Amino acid sequence: MKKIALVTGATSGIGEATAGLLAQEGYNLIITGRRTSRLTELSKKLEKEFNVTILPLSFDVRFLGEVEKYLLNLPEEWKKINVLVNNAGLAVGQNPLNTGIYDDWERMIDTNVKGLLYVSRIVSDFMIANGGGHIINLCSIAGKEVYPNGNVYCATKHAVDALTKAMRIDLLPYNIKVSQICPGAVETEFSQVRFKGDLDRAAEVYKGFVPLKALDVADAIMYMIKCPPHVNINDMVIMPAAQANSSIFNKKR
Ligand code: NDP
Ligand code: 8X3
Secondary structure: OOOEEEEOOOOOHHHHHHHHHHHHOOOEEEEEEOOHHHHHHHHHHHHHHHOOOEEEEEOOOOOHHHHHHHHHOOOHHHHOOOEEEEOOOOOOOOOOHHHOOHHHHHHHHHHHHHHHHHHHHHHHHHHHHHOOEEEEEEOOHHHOOOOOOOHHHHHHHHHHHHHHHHHHHHHHHHOEEEEEEEEOOEOOOHHHHHOOOOHHHHHHHOOOOOOEOHHHHHHHHHHHHHOOOOOOOOEEEEOOOOEOOOOOEOOOO
């Protein structure tokens, strides 16, 4: 029987790349995100390419009612989730705290913290019923350090760091591994979202150095997933070689 993985935020970037590698590895997949057409396209592509079954679920992780509607009502066979990749997340804006935009704050807190909690609450319960599993949380270098104007995004990722540690303790008796990956700069749609569609500003983030690609992070996630049952990677910080910490880069102009 094929294993099942659930990847949140699979419509682009790290989530999409991870879904691709999991399908290649023979996992049947539940993929989620808000952009339905992208989920449909990805499902068709992966099913055709890798002979796996994909269940695309379009919902917004910020809303508990939606998360419950889709996950609690999964067909029984799809509740046997072996791997959960809590990837859906975003940064919105980059203002100093005193000029912060409340709506940006709500979007980040609701998605990165509450969304991750809602999904984890339900799926960890399924995993307990199934006798075990593996949860991988997308944290960030922003969950280890803060940087100028990163305030609320950094706070949400520090919350993910804390929740990863807490989940590992709470789920330890149930044969559920909890891992976390903390990337530096990865060139995805992340900066386009952060800068609200300002493509020039987004591109500027990755100029003058070679950023990570989504596939680099997906490869590292697969390494965690493929570890033998007695081994867990608790935490992994993965950076572009040209990035020393959250704000110091070796940029060539
Ligand atoms: P992308 O913007 O490319 O992908 C983000 C994904 O999250 C999309 O699939 C998006 O789907 C989904 N998403 C966002 N908000 C919601 C929501 N409310 N409900 C459901 N899905 C949502 O960015 P990345 O791939 O770079 O980001 C993935 C994760 O990696 C995030 O948690 C991010 O914080 C983290 N990260 C990214 C880094 C980077 O430099 N890029 C570095 C470190 C960590 P849709 O819009 O269709 O809903
Ligand atoms: C995304 C990377 O450095 O912009 O988590 O916070 S950073």
